[in-house]
Amino acid sequence: MNYSYIYKELIHHRHRTLVNILGIGVGIALFVSINAVSTAYQEAISLPFKNLGADIVVQRPEKRAIDSSQAPAAMRGIRVPFSNQLLPEEDIAKLASIDGVAGTASSLLLWEFDKGGFRTIMGVDLLKPGLGPVKVKEWIRDGRFPQKEGEAVFEKHYAKFHHVTAGDTVTIGGRSFTIVGLLEIREGSQIASANIYLALDDAQKLLPGDVRGVNVIYLRLQNPSLLGKVKTEIAGQVKGVSVTSSDSFLELMGGVSKISEQFSMLASVIAFGGALFLIIKTMLTNLVARSNEIGILKAVGWTGKDVRKQLIGEALVQSLAGGVLGLFIGYSISYLIGFLEIPIATPWEINLMPAFAKDTEAASKVVRLPVSISAGLIMASIVLSVVTGAISSYFMGMRTGKMKPADILRRL
Amino acid sequence: MSKETILSGTDLIKRYGSLEVVRNVSLSIGAGEFVCLVGKSGCGKTTLLSILSGLEKPTSGQVMLDGKNITEATEDELALFRRDNVGFIFQSFNLIPTLSAWENVALPLFPVKMAGDERRRRASELLEKMELGHRLEHLPAALSGGEKQRVAIARALINKPKVLFADEPTGNLDSATGDAIMEILKNLHTEEGVAILMVTHEVELSKAADRIIRMHDGEVIA
Numbered sequence: 001m002n003y004s005y006i007y008k009e010l011i012h013h014r015h016r017t018l019v020n021i022l023g024i025g026v027g028i029a030l031f032v033s034i035n036a037v038s039t040a041y042q043e044a045i046s047l048p049f050k051n052l053g054a055d056i057v058v059q060r061p062e063k064r065a066i067d068s069s070q071a072p073a074a075m076r077g078i079r080v081p082f083s084n085q086l087l088p089e090e091d092i093a094k095l096a097s098i099d100g101v102a103g104t105a106s107s108l109l110l111w112e113f114d115k116g117g118f119r120t121i122m123g124v125d126l127l128k129p130g131l132g133p134v135k136v137k138e139w140i141r142d143g144r145f146p147q148k149e150g151e152a153v154f155e156k157h158y159a160k161f162h163h164v165t166a167g168d169t170v171t172i173g174g175r176s177f178t179i180v181g182l183l184e185i186r187e188g189s190q191i192a193s194a195n196i197y198l199a200l201d202d203a204q205k206l207l208p209g210d211v212r213g214v215n216v217i218y219l220r221l222q223n224p225s226l227l228g229k230v231k232t233e234i235a236g237q238v239k240g241v242s243v244t245s246s247d248s249f250l251e252l253m254g255g256v257s258k259i260s261e262q263f264s265m266l267a268s269v270i271a272f273g274g275a276l277f278l279i280i281k282t283m284l285t286n287l288v289a290r291s292n293e294i295g296i297l298k299a300v301g302w303t304g305k306d307v308r309k310q311l312i313g314e315a316l317v318q319s320l321a322g323g324v325l326g327l328f329i330g331y332s333i334s335y336l337i338g339f340l341e342i343p344i345a346t347p348w349e350i351n352l353m354p355a356f357a358k359d360t361e362a363a364s365k366v367v368r369l370p371v372s373i374s375a376g377l378i379m380a381s382i383v384l385s386v387v388t389g390a391i392s393s394y395f396m397g398m399r400t401g402k403m404k405p406a407d408i409l410r411r412l
Numbered sequence: 413m414s415k416e417t418i419l420s421g422t423d424l425i426k427r428y429g430s431l432e433v434v435r436n437v438s439l440s441i442g443a444g445e446f447v448c449l450v451g452k453s454g455c456g457k458t459t460l461l462s463i464l465s466g467l468e469k470p471t472s473g474q475v476m477l478d479g480k481n482i483t484e485a486t487e488d489e490l491a492l493f494r495r496d497n498v499g500f501i502f503q504s505f506n507l508i509p510t511l512s513a514w515e516n517v518a519l520p521l522f523p524v525k526m527a528g529d530e531r532r533r534r535a536s537e538l539l540e541k542m543e544l545g546h547r548l549e550h551l552p553a554a555l556s557g558g559e560k561q562r563v564a565i566a567r568a569l570i571n572k573p574k575v576l577f578a579d580e581p582t583g584n585l586d587s588a589t590g591d592a593i594m595e596i597l598k599n600l601h602t603e604e605g606v607a608i609l610m611v612t613h614e615v616e617l618s619k620a621a622d623r624i625i626r627m628h629d630g631e632v633i634a
Contacts, residue, residue: 002522005511012510296506297519299467300567301495303488306523404487406468409502410458 006313016286020279021322024388027275028326028381031268032373033333035380040338040371046246052192053131054105054218055227057244058095058234060085076113078121078173078206083242084109086213091238095217098233100226105132106214108203109194112173119158121172122194123203125214132218133192136183142166143181146199152177156184158195172196173206276388279322283315283392287399294400295408307400312393316386323385330381331373338371417476418443418607419575421464424473426456426630433459434470435630441575444605446598448618451627457611458579460627464609465498465577466490478574495520499568499606503580505560507552507567513559514539514548517566538566542596558589565596569606576600578610582617594620 010017049055061083080086087106096104105128110121124133126145136153137145143166145153152172154164159182164170168179177198185193204212221230227245234243287294297307420440426433433456441447449457462468464475466482467490474483478497482490494500507516517535536548542562552560561581568576578597582590598620600606610621618624626634 004515004528005522008510008515292506293508296508298487298491299494299500299506300520301491301571302520302523303491305488306491309523404468406462409462409467409506 002310003313005310006317009314010317013286016282017318020282020318021325023275023278023282024319024322024385025325025329027272027279027388028323028385029329029333030271030275031384032327032330032377032381033337034267034271035377036330036334036371036373037337037369039374039377040334040369043370049246052133052135052218053220055221055224055245056219056230056234058087058217058219058238058241059083059215059244060087060091060241078110078112078208080207080215081109081111084215086211086215087217087241088213091241092214092217094237095219095234098230098237100222100230100233101219102222103128103131103220105218106200107133107216107218108200108207108214109216110173110203110206112206119196120194121196121198121203121206122192123198123200123206123214125200131220132216133194133197136185136192136197139183139185140181141184143179145181146197146202147180149199149202150175150177151180151199151202153181153183153197154179155193155195155197156182172198175202175206177202272384276391279319279388280392280395283396284399287311287396291403291408294403295405298403298405299409304397304401308393308397311396311400312389315389315393315396319385319389319392320382322388323382326385327373327378327381334371334373338369340369416443417441418445418478419464419609420476421460421470422474422476424460424463424470424475426459426463426468427471433630434463437473437627437630437632439625439632441607441609443574444601444607445623446601446608446621447610448621448624449609449611449627450613450615450618450624453613455627456630457613457627461577461579461609461611465500465575466494495524496571497574499571499573499576501561501564501568501576501578501581503583505552505557505564505584507560507563509552512549512551513544513555513563516552516563517570519567520570534570535566538569539563542566556589557585558592561585561589561593562596565593565600569600569604573606575607575609578608580612581610582612582614590617 049057062085092104092106095101105125107125108123110123112119112121122133124136140153141156143153152170159165159179164179166179166182170177170179183197198206200214204214207213219230221227231243231245234241294307297310298304302310417440420438422438424434424437435456437460449461451457459468463470463473464477466475466477466485469483474481476482477493480493482493485493500506508519511519514532514535517538518531521531521534536545539545539548539562542565544559544562544566547555547559547563552563555563561584565581576597581597582593585593594617597608597610601608601622608621610617612618624634625632
């Protein structure tokens with residue numbers, strides 16, 4: 001392979017070279033941007049769980065059938081949500097002992113109703129700092145998280161709406177609390193976005209009567225690929241619970257996400273296949289135009305292998321240049337698409353708001369698509385561009401192998 | 413000058429379908445001999461030259477070049493044999509338009525493992541001999557017809573060939589330039605001792621040769 005010859009050939013026929021590079025570039029750009037956006041979509045959907053460090057959320061809904069769209073007329077004070085009945089200790093122990101579960105954390109979700117409306121209160125297990133709603137500690141904007149009895153953290157917008165701030169004393173469930181911090185809910189974290197956060201002990205003391213307990217269990221798996229297996233195990237071992245994972249968001253997005261996933265694969269294949277076809281066709285057409293040159297090379301002693309190596313060199317340089325250009329264009333397109341926002345609906349069983357609540361903000365959060373180009377995607381693009389070069393070279397090699405120097409030179 | 417046979421063809425026949433272009437030709441060329449193959453256009457001269465130089469295989473018959481039977485060789489073996497043993501000069505020069513004069517001369521050496529400087533040195537030396545030392549970096553498009561043909565001759569000589577095959581080397585040149593090219597070929601023959609087989613339809617040019625072989629309708633007639 002003579003690099004100077006490759007360079008001169010490509011530069012001399014710059015129009016042809018540019019068309020080839022652009023063709024590969026467009027194919028790779030489509031491949032990169034479609035895949036990046038598809039991955040971002042999946043990423044956005046997994047955000048609610050990712051932000052909690054959990055893979056699965058387990059709850060126990062009320063057994064009796066209810067019309068969740070109607071607020072019970074007599075509902076006042078503190079109560080557990082319909083979909084979050086208290087879980088028995090033995091169920092919690094069973095969940096923790098399931099194969100594949102790396103860690104568990106629990107919380108107590110409460111609703112408090114009064115004449116003015118309702119609010120959501122979450123009692124957080126402070127002993128499990130990396131799992132569950134306790135992770136909202138990382139989102140504190142002002143002050144700190146509760147450290148002792150009688151302390152509360154308010155969600156920033158809720159606090160502003162109710163004209164309270166850090167240092168104020170408020171009454172929750174008939175008990176007095178000091179606001180020690182304000183936090184801001186992170187994008188896509190609707191399954192942990194309560195109005196008020198308390199230490200778990202404090203929240204449990206708000207329950208009517210002498211009951212204690214938790215009603216949301218967060219499970220972290222040893223490996224995300226165990227999700228299906230663990231969900232099946234839970235369904236078999238712990239009766240009457242609802243099991244939610246990021247899959248549930250995916251199911252809720254339903255057609256859109258599935259179509260998106262399938263479409264992205266199909267579109268990638270079509271885009272790349274189209275580009276590949278175009279490149280091979282262009283390169284083979286060019287080869288016919290270059291048959292005189294190939295005849296000369298063979299006449300002066302180049303073997304078929306020597307000619308092929310030269311053509312492979314040219315094809316690879318163009319393919320790699322096209323790959324790099326495609327990555328750049330693909331990244332630019334993905335960057336721009338990253339400004340788009342998509343709504344993520346929350347499955348009803350883990351929506352913290354009552355279904356009859358007029359304020360359904362938490363039921364559907366709008367998040368920016370977290371578009372990024374992974375190292376894997378970069379590698380895949382480079383490999384694809386090299387494959388384009390290799391496939392084109394293979395066809396060109398087949399074509400040049402059949403070229404006889406005497407036949408070509410006779411025409412000159 | 414040795415007259416030992418360097419190239420011979422025996423009972424050569426070439427057919428394209430039902431058309432017989434070369435008919436039972438046998439000939440031989442001695443080492444350092446200058447032979448002209450003359451005849452009218454379409455009489456089979458170029459096809460015979462292609463067969464004798466290993467560019468094309470005969471339908472039947474045998475070609476021995478420097479003691480080797482090249483008729484049985486594969487395409488790649490023939491290519492390597494051509495690179496190491498023969499040089500070509502074509503009517504239409506057949507230079508690579510994207511390469512400079514010295515690179516065109518060094519073209520047969522590109523696939524050979526050799527330092528780039530050595531390639532350039534050998535090509536430059538030959539171009540100096542062709543009085544083109546000042547045109548090393550010029551592309552073929554910037555050269556005159558005579559200069560292009562001198563570059564082509566230099567390319568044909570880069571591997572110190574035993575036989576030089578020239579197909580109408582002055583066909584695309586004016587008479588003065590053609591004479592100059594013929595002068596170079598004669599010098600190569602007399603001074604370097606290179607065997608030359610030149611195809612031409614111009615009887616005048618053939619006078620420079622040691623021997624003339626005439627062809628008519630695919631047959632050698634004299």
